[in-house]
Amino acid sequence: MNDPTESIRRAMVNEINAEPGSREFLEAKHGQVWDTTQLQQDFEVLGFMAPLIAARRRSDGIKGSLMFQASPRFYFGWSPE
Template sequence: MTDETESIRRQMVQDINAEPGSREHLESNHGQVWDTQQLQEDFSVLGFMAPLVVVARKSDGAKGSLYFQASPRFYYGFKAD
């Protein structure tokens, strides 16, 4: 099966990881940022395809997505569906 989003996602991964950001940099540009432990506390992970992860927020069950960068691993930009 062909993934029609693969080239777009690969470019997004390159863009996100081209300038490894500090947590403070990500927070100033995207608002709340989660590390892996915080993500597991606030969300259930339903699936992922870099640089996106599909989640359900534990507090209210809202489904949505987050972006993530590779190193250091931070998640940001929650968008509810």
């Protein structure tokens, strides 16, 4: 299977995980940050291809995407469609 986004996503993963940020760092850079439990409360995850997640916000049904870092696992950068 040919994924035209693979090289871009791999570069993003390397950049995000090169120096994983604390929750406070990510909040200062990206705004709201979710841990896994909070993500499950606020979003329905539709799919993912690291470092991106497709999700539906539970409060209003709007679809969009978030990014995540590996460890510690935090989700950030909510972007509605």
